Amino acid sequence: MNGWILAAAVILAGGVGATVWGVATGPLRRRVVAQNLCTAFACPALLLLSQGYDRPSYVDLALVLALLGPVGTLVFARLLADELADDPPSAWGLTYAAAAVGALVVPAVCVAAGPSRAMAKLLFVGVLLIGGNVVASRALSGGFPEARHG
Amino acid sequence: MSRRFRLWLVAVGGAGLAALFTAAALDLPAFGGDHHPYGDRAVHASLSRHTANVIASVNFDQRAFDTLGEMTILFAAVIGCGALLRQTRDEHRATPEPQEVARPVRRYALLVLPVALLTGLYVIAHGQLSPGGGFQGGVVAATSLHLLYLGADYRALERVRPVALYETGDAVATSAYVVTGLAALIGGSAFLANTLLPYGTFNTLSSGGTVPLLNAAVGMEVACAVVVLLARFLDQAVEIEEGNGT
Amino acid sequence: MGVLPYLVAGWVFLTGCYGLATSRNLIHAVGCLSVCQAGTYVLLLAVGYRHDATAPVFSDLKPGSRPVVDPLVQALTLTDVVVGATVTALLLALVVQISKRHGTVDPDELSELRG
Amino acid sequence: MADAVIVVALLLVAASATAAVAARDPVRQALVLSVLGVVLAILFTVLQAPDVALSQLAVGSALTPLLLLLAVHKVRRRGRREGPRR
Numbered sequence: 001m002n003g004w005i006l007a008a009a010v011i012l013a014g015g016v017g018a019t020v021w022g023v024a025t026g027p028l029r030r031r032v033v034a035q036n037l038c039t040a041f042a043c044p045a046l047l048l049l050s051q052g053y054d055r056p057s058y059v060d061l062a063l064v065l066a067l068l069g070p071v072g073t074l075v076f077a078r079l080l081a082d083e084l085a086d087d088p089p090s091a092w093g094l095t096y097a098a099a100a101v102g103a104l105v106v107p108a109v110c111v112a113a114g115p116s117r118a119m120a121k122l123l124f125v126g127v128l129l130i131g132g133n134v135v136a137s138r139a140l141s142g143g144f145p146e147a148r149h150g
Numbered sequence: 151m152s153r154r155f156r157l158w159l160v161a162v163g164g165a166g167l168a169a170l171f172t173a174a175a176l177d178l179p180a181f182g183g184d185h186h187p188y189g190d191r192a193v194h195a196s197l198s199r200h201t202a203n204v205i206a207s208v209n210f211d212q213r214a215f216d217t218l219g220e221m222t223i224l225f226a227a228v229i230g231c232g233a234l235l236r237q238t239r240d241e242h243r244a245t246p247e248p249q250e251v252a253r254p255v256r257r258y259a260l261l262v263l264p265v266a267l268l269t270g271l272y273v274i275a276h277g278q279l280s281p282g283g284g285f286q287g288g289v290v291a292a293t294s295l296h297l298l299y300l301g302a303d304y305r306a307l308e309r310v311r312p313v314a315l316y317e318t319g320d321a322v323a324t325s326a327y328v329v330t331g332l333a334a335l336i337g338g339s340a341f342l343a344n345t346l347l348p349y350g351t352f353n354t355l356s357s358g359g360t361v362p363l364l365n366a367a368v369g370m371e372v373a374c375a376v377v378v379l380l381a382r383f384l385d386q387a388v389e390i391e392e393g394n395g396t
Numbered sequence: 397m398g399v400l401p402y403l404v405a406g407w408v409f410l411t412g413c414y415g416l417a418t419s420r421n422l423i424h425a426v427g428c429l430s431v432c433q434a435g436t437y438v439l440l441l442a443v444g445y446r447h448d449a450t451a452p453v454f455s456d457l458k459p460g461s462r463p464v465v466d467p468l469v470q471a472l473t474l475t476d477v478v479v480g481a482t483v484t485a486l487l488l489a490l491v492v493q494i495s496k497r498h499g500t501v502d503p504d505e506l507s508e509l510r511g
Numbered sequence: 512m513a514d515a516v517i518v519v520a521l522l523l524v525a526a527s528a529t530a531a532v533a534a535r536d537p538v539r540q541a542l543v544l545s546v547l548g549v550v551l552a553i554l555f556t557v558l559q560a561p562d563v564a565l566s567q568l569a570v571g572s573a574l575t576p577l578l579l580l581l582a583v584h585k586v587r588r589r590g591r592r593e594g595p596r597r
Contacts, residue, residue, distance in 0.1 A: 002513075005513060005515075005516050006515075008516060009515050009516040009519050012516065012519050012520060012523065012553065013519050016523060016549075016550065016553070017519075017523060017526075019546060020523055020526050020527045020530065020546060020550065023527075023530065023542055023543050023546045024526075024527070024530030024533070024534070024543060028538070028539065031539060031542045031543075032542060034542075034546070035542045035545055035546055038545075038546045038549050038550075039549060039572070042549045042550075042552075042553055045553060046553065046556060049516075049553075049556055049557065053450060053559075055450060055451065055453075055456060055457070055561075056456050057280040057281055057453060057455050057456045057561070058281070058451075058556065058561050060273065060280060060281055060282060060561070060565065061281070061552070061556060061561055061564055061565055061568060063269060064269065064273070064286075064290060064565060064568050064569060065549070065552070065568050065572065067262065067265065067266045067269055067290070067294075068266070068290065068293060068568060068569065068572045068573045069549070069572050070258075070262075071262075071266070071293060071294075071296075071297060071300065071572070071573045072545050072572045072573040072576055072577075074255070074259070074297075074300040074301065075300060075573060075576050075577045075580060076541075076542065076545075076576065076580070077255075078249070078299075078300050079577075079580040079581070079584060080538065080580070081249075083538075128262075128265070131258070132258070132262070135254055135255055135258040138252065138254050138255060139252070139255045142252065143251065143252040143254075143255040144249060144250065144251060144252070144255075145250050145252065153504070156417060156418075157417075157418065159417075160413070160414060160417040160418070164410055164413060164414060167410065167413075168406065168410055171406040171410075172403070172406065175399050175402035175403060175406065176399060178399075178402060178443070180398040180399070181397065181398055181399065181400070181401050181402070181442055181445060182445050182446055182447035183446065183447075184446060184447075184463075186444065186446060186465075186466040188466070188468050189444065189452075189464075189465070189466030189467055189468055189469075192452075192466075192467050192468055193452050193464060193467060196452075196467075197454070197459050202453065202454040202455045203452075203453045203454070203455065203562070204452035204453065204454070204464070204467040205452065205453070205467050205470050205471050205474060205562045206562075207467075208467050208468060208470075208471035209471045209474070209475060213471065216475075217475060220475045220476075220479050223479050223482075223483070224478070224479050224482050227479075227482040227483055227485060227486040228482065230486045230489065231485055231486055231489045234486075234489040234490060234492070234493045235489050235492065235493070273565070276455075279453075279455040280453060280455040280456070281451070281453055281561035281562045281564075281565050282562065282565055283474075283562065285474060285475060285477075285478040285566055286474075286478070286562070286565040286566045286568075286569045287569075288478075289478060289481075289566075289569035289570055289574060290569045293569065293573045293574055293577075296577070352454075353454065353455055372478060375482060376482075376574065379482060379485045379578075380574075380577065380578070380581075382489070383485070383488070383489075383577075383578060383581040383582065383585075384581060386492060386581070386585050387581040387582075387584040387585045387588075392496075392589070397514055397518070400518065400521060401517070401521055404521045404522075404524060404525045407525055407528075407529075408524065408525060408528040411528055411529050411532045412528070412532060414532065415531075415532030415533075419535075420535065421535070421537055423537040423540075423579065423582055423583055423586065424535060424536075424537050424540055426579070426582075427531060427537065427540045427541070427544055427579060428531075428532055430544065430575065431528050431531050431532055431544075431547070434524070434528060434547065434551055435528070437551070437555075437563070437567075438521075438524065438551075438554065441554075441555060441558045441560050441563065442558065444558075444560075445558050445559065447513075448513070449559060450559055451559045451560065451561050451562075453561065453562070464559075465558070465559045465560070470560045470562055470563050471562075473555075473560070473563045473566075474560075474562050474563045474566045477563065477566040477567050477570055478566055478569075478570060480570075481570040481574055481575055481578075484575065484578065485578050488578055488579065488582040491582060491586070492582055492585050492586065495585070495586045495589055496589065499589070501586055
């Protein structure tokens with residue numbers, strides 16, 4: 001009955017479900033990548049849910065996640081720099097795939113919102129989301145080159 | 151108590167709890183039911199006091215005394231951390247060497263810091279209108295400051311974070327909450343009763359009587375508390391070392 | 397669907413308890429405790445849910461136009477999420493202190509030290 | 512439809528909570544807990560509790576992992592110094 005919520009459910013089951021699997025198994029380097037991708041998939045899902053429930057105020061959630069999700073990844077990249085230094089995780093293919101999901105969802109909800117202040121906010125969230133995830137991936141793949149205890 | 155025995159104890163206790171819980175869950179009103187008498191009354195009370203966010207109204211008006219209790223726990227946790235993680239006599243401080251950070255990461259951190267700080271303040275300020283409030287916004291604002299540690303280095307963070315100031319801020323915010331409550335007593339009604347200020351126009355920043363004041367006090371307390379807590383942990387993890395030097 | 401949320405809440409709580417009891421590292425135990433807390437949040441919010449309702453936040457909604465869920469349980473949960481995080485910090489401070497005093501964070505080794 | 516998304520979110524929460532307990536190394540557990548925080552926030556959103564979801568996002572995505580990792584850092588540094596003790 002509501003395509004937005006259906007799309008959100010698909011992203012949750014596919015994208016976020018995959019990241020839960022990725023973070024639960026495998027070596028450390030795979031887990032940090034999965035943690036980063038979790039934000040990248042959850043944020044578009046929140047935008048879709050906000051549109052699906054017809055509640056513009058839910059966009060605040062996506063805004064906070066787009067800001068703090070990459071910060072969480074930076075925490076891991078910084079404090080695990082020692083462990084990750086030998087074999088830096090780089091998953092640019094997956095990062096760009098997640099960014100593409102964001103880049104698809106944001107224009108769609110923008111069109112549905114129409115030109116207004118709400119649309120400006122949605123675009124802002126989109127820029128933060130994609131920029132944040134690309135930078136977080138960069139941080140994981142050797143963003144803290146000389147790992148010291150500082 | 152041996153490991154095996156403990157495992158048995160957990161298994162028996164867990165199985166009992168699981169059985170009782172399942173029996174209780176089957177007897178609960180079905181998920182998504184329509185019978186919420188307290189919720190409906192809370193919504194009604196909040197609307198009659200011109201507070202758009204009913205959850206903020208419950209927290210800072212209808213159950214403001216309960217929130218005072220929560221604030222006290224928070225305050226006590228901060229004091230406890232301070233006592234546990236203080237620098238002891240046989241420890242000394244070593245200045246950590248600055249960490250090299252790749253340039254895009256550093257730029258991102260410095261760019262996002264003000265945005266995140268503003269978002270935190272926005273979330274606090276709009277607490278009585280849209281989703282948000284002092285508890286959430288305080289955490290966001292305090293976390294954003296630590297981008298300086300993540301993206302630049304620890305000494306940059308120390309410069310913007312005089313811990314004593316934040317400790318004072320924490321105490322001042324807690325007292326502000328109590329004083330707002332006492333002011334209602336002077337006005338001739340109950341402690342923390344929302345009778346002091348006019349309720350204002352529905353869905354504007356100044357609506358809801360004392361709700362915005364209490365909300366701001368909680369926001370300040372949570373932000374200061376989180377900064378102080380993280381400062382203690384960062385001190386321990388980064389600066390303080392044991393023994394007579396390494 | 398009728399009882400699934402309650403059962404998930406119970407499952408999350410019990411797994412957390414199991415991890416707490418079998419943990420070999422106190423930091424891991426603190427993490428398990430926050431899993432237990434998550435179970436209680438799920439239970440509370442599931443009790444307050446109402447089908448086809450929306451959040452009782454009227455900044456972008458005309459009061460009375462749509463049914464709303466129970467705000468009371470949300471207020472309880474919301475404060476506890478933040479206060480729970482500071483209590484987690486307090487527990488971690490205790491763990492750090494234990495590791496300073498005894499040089500280990502394994503609960504089994506700790507009880508051997510005492511006995 | 513609304514029910515379907517709730518079921519998906521509930522299953523994700525159950526799975527990541529189990530994974531958080533099963534990860535015995537505190538660093539890996541911190542990673543799973545950070546994902547659990549985000550998944551819980553989504554569950555709270557679909558249960559129509561945006562305030563709680565915001566709270567969970569603020570705490571779960573960056574603050575709790577940072578606290579846990581700093582504690583691990585401190586304990587490990589001590590362990591390394593004391594050598595055979597660990």
